[in-house]
Amino acid sequence: MKNSLHTFSIPVMGTGHSIDSPIRVAPYGINSVISIVDDLLVERIRKYYSNLFEFPYKNISRKAVDGRAKRITAYLNMVQDIVQQKFEELKSQSFFEQNEKTKYFEMLPDSSELKKLYQRMIKISGKEEQQILAAVLTARMKPGSIDVNIMAKVDGFSYTNNGQPMTSEFSDGSAALRGYANSKLSSSLILSAGFNPRLYNYLSEFEDFYRDVKGEIKKKIILKVSDFRSALIQGKYLAKKGLEVFEYRIESGLNCGGHAFASDGYLLPSLLKEFKEKREMLSSAIQPLIEGFYEENREGGFKSKWILNEPRLTVQGGIGTSGEARRLLEDFEMDATGWGSPFLMVPEATTVDEATMKLLQDAKEEDLYLSGVSPLGVPFNNVRNTGSEKWHKERIEKGKPGSPCPKGFLESNTEFTESPICTASSQYQLLKISQINESELPDEKKEEQRGKVLEKACLCDHLGNGALISLGILKEHRAPQAICPGPNIAWFDRQYSLREMIDHIYGRSEALVPADRPHMFAKELVMYVDYFKELINQCEDPESEFKKLTRFKNNLEDGMNYCLEIAEKTAYPNENLNSIKEAVELQKTRLATFFEDLEHKLMVVG
Template identity: 45%
Template sequence: MNNSPTHTQDNKVHSFHIPVMGIGFTIDSATRVAPYGIDTVASMLDDELMERLRKKLCSIHNQPYEEIDRNDDDCRARRTTAYLNLLKFIVEKRFDELINSPESVEKYFSLLPPDSELDRRYKEFRQTNPTQELTRQWLKDNLSLGSIDVNIMTKLDKINYLNGERLPSEHNDAHSALRGFANSDLESSIVLSAGMNPSLYGYIQNFSDFFPDEKGYIRKKVTIKVSDYRSAIIQGKFLAKKGIWVSEYRMESGLNCGGHAFATDGFLMGPILEKFKQNREELYQTVFSILQEALAEKKLPVPESLPMRITAQGGVGTADEHNFLLEYYQLDSVGWGSPFLLVPEVTNVDEFTLQKLIEAKEKELYLSNISPLGVQFNNLRGNSKEIEQEERIKSGKPGSPCYKKNLALNVDRSGNNICSGSNTYQAAKIKELDSKNLSPEEYSAEYRKIVEKACICVGLGTSALLVNGLDTSVEGDGVSVCPGPNLAYFSKEMSLREMSDHIYGRTDVISRTDRPHMFINELRMYLDELRQKFESCVSSENPLQGKSIQSFSQNMMEGIEYYAGLVKNMKGRFNILKSQFEIELENAKQSILAILKELEKMRMVLVVI
């Protein structure tokens, strides 16, 4: 791979990373995979969960534990710092144990990609018949740890109060989590997702670890998760003006992903990655020149260059797709998320949820409206939190007690934070609904919109409690889970070794033969999204929606043309998939044209394609 500043591996030994999943599914995954050189991301949303896990982990690893109470000063930040420092300790401890265990060393190398330079050098070293002490020293000097990265959803930045008085913005939820990471001993990355939060972004410059030294080393790096190139350059420039360098732009499919789905305006993954590929140097030079000026103005070291990574995730499922993304789009890493929910060795998934995930097919994995954020949310039908929620609805007591208030972003009439998934909020909304004198059909539809909101800030963390044998009497045993649609094609429990072998093409764990290419799968999802937009437009007869559909359709059509050209020009790699691509692309094109024709009949927009 090119070793210019815009292409760097930063001593990475793997070409995949494990993204954040939910709140608790990957919250301690670093302790299991970082010793083997694999990067993973932990959610920093739930400080109560972190504190309870810290107590358990301290007991397991014989570390002193001093509780940080929820009423203590700056508890959210302090809990975050303490938890992350403990993760670092455990990872380093397990790495020391690894290099002293021939079996663990063998596992480390067995997980590496087939063309691993590290593996080649180790084999050469072994041919010198080194002593055990020399071998341990070589391993210590040459093996790399995976990065213990953390995630903050930037919009989950709830304002907090003390004795009825609003606290300064640095005590907002996301600000406090950021401060907790900044004050920790970690040398890793913070992954900022869900869009730009100017206040939070500006707050980063208060911490020296985010600035580069004279040699360009940054102790705490910034990664931003983006849906397109435009978002990347806007956010990169904004942060650069503060003297903060974006070390990684992580592109995620808008729909073919897990968790919340932030659909683009019809822009497809392939064309988006092509734009990153074509404009990589422009992105680097534009943002870096702004950064240099900002650092000079702050009288801070101005390095000659800085590394920049571009990575992607969302729907990848085969070694061929993995390698194609790396090679053709020149990516530095590819994220594999949902399939790792079937790897108990890596993620916190309780037995009931694991079995449901193994059995899940396309119909069980769907985009829902359960999130209190008002954003589409990937969901699994029949999960235990959904069962719990439906039982509450049937008993006439919809909603959940709001213990944690992590998503309490609404404000009630008294000025208190409240979540739309809470029983208090839903009871108030149902009371309002009762006074509207609606028809039974209208009432039923509006009632469902109220009660479908779920307490996911608890449900997405409960599995970590269950797996670790911690008390759930307050939260309940209901588990929310947010797998991407790609999970439908993975149908068995796997080990880390099996998953690694699948990613690198040493084996194939997918038994189904009907899995479409990841680009086709995403195209189908965007086509469904377009149909929903059209149905909404028909029912509302809103001309503005018609114009939105026209723009969405045009962007999809351009994506279809891009894929047609890609298949034509990449005959060797796409030869097996050529007929599938051609049929799917033509069907999608005709479906879009049919929708636009219907719009034209309605005389809502004039469409010319």
């Protein structure tokens, strides 16, 4: 797993759109990530694929003891079986034919030693040597990793049938972790959306996250992080328990799909620069803790023949051209990149229903926006006019706002109830709107607050519906679809084959996006200035927020200055560096104007 065949992977996309991506792409050696938040969706997909591949299937009911963990384990084991079956079929095919095996090798990056050996084999005229190389190549083939994602902060407590809270090991996060840990997968667990000590502690109860007698780790840990300090703190925390971080996955705070965890004004280039400069610390500060744990807690301690590898560094969020990917891999020395949203347009890789696919194909930059639809209260990248949005509007018009909350994974609000409920639920929204209506707030403020309440959407259910429709499990009229692309999707306007997209990533074909598409760094800084404007608009106490907003502004300015340094470098093919300079000049002016508005607010209050 350290030596991935490709220099990119397909990250998690919602609960449903990458739910079966490993089945689709792992046989070709491509790593991808499944969300295991929604175990009820997982069960429906397991039933579908069990029937398709004629595997035995027995339903694990919603009321089954430890059902959440069991459903996840059963699904992941099935995915492993399907991937292995498809991979062995592919592996058994002959060379020198236009088949899936040829596709496997031709899609590899040109820098790959395996690709070079393949190209050498097809040029050799000697039959005997050719057969020897063919056997070597076949033996060195391997499938992509079947990785899983858990949002660490989505960790609500479960309740018994009589309404009593269950113990912590049955929390949503812990049960999902147990489901993965009990599976037969040898892959990686990606922990995202923040630091959850209880969940991190629970990792230590499963031997698959530790080294075996050979020094191998069956299940590796990947942390999705937003800055170096957080990475180091979390890495040390886990290391004290003997748990090693295999990879730190750095993501743009805003220029991404799904939930957007904005940094304190730190732009991605500045973050990557710090990771590059301090990379060695992620090993030197960790190694003594790991070795100390094994000395104290494992017979024989940390064996001298074991290698403590430097953790991989990867990056994702808004990458759209081969030139941008090369900038990240070569200048910032990242080990790999993550390409999410573009793969929503690749049916060979993801499950997107026809109506939503058409919506994405037609989406312009103005249709993609940072929304408040998530019940988590975190900004959420969204596209206008989804089936989910239309469904919610119809319910509002009928006087029945919100969702019946069929799954309850995002229940966290106790403002009106003793047990947590979801802010996208009908129960919460009716109670909250009644409270707003009875308040003494000005009518304009009431309308604003009602809008924020009604904006919340049923992501638990709706993010998985596209997959169910795409696979023919549900009809479109019965399944409102939500999707969470990053703004990068605006530049991809049709369906693509898997090979087309991979050739685009590696710069082996004409770019799939126009040359004037703004650089990912330019797009991100525009989004951060927009976000800064919104922070000021929402600021009700300028005096208490002034220091924080000033720090945000200063960090942004430092990041823009560094972006200008990058803009002066030689562009890689398919890299629009000119757009960075143009964006910095315009956004510095906007930033200064917005900060003046903040200072004016402060003077008025004073």
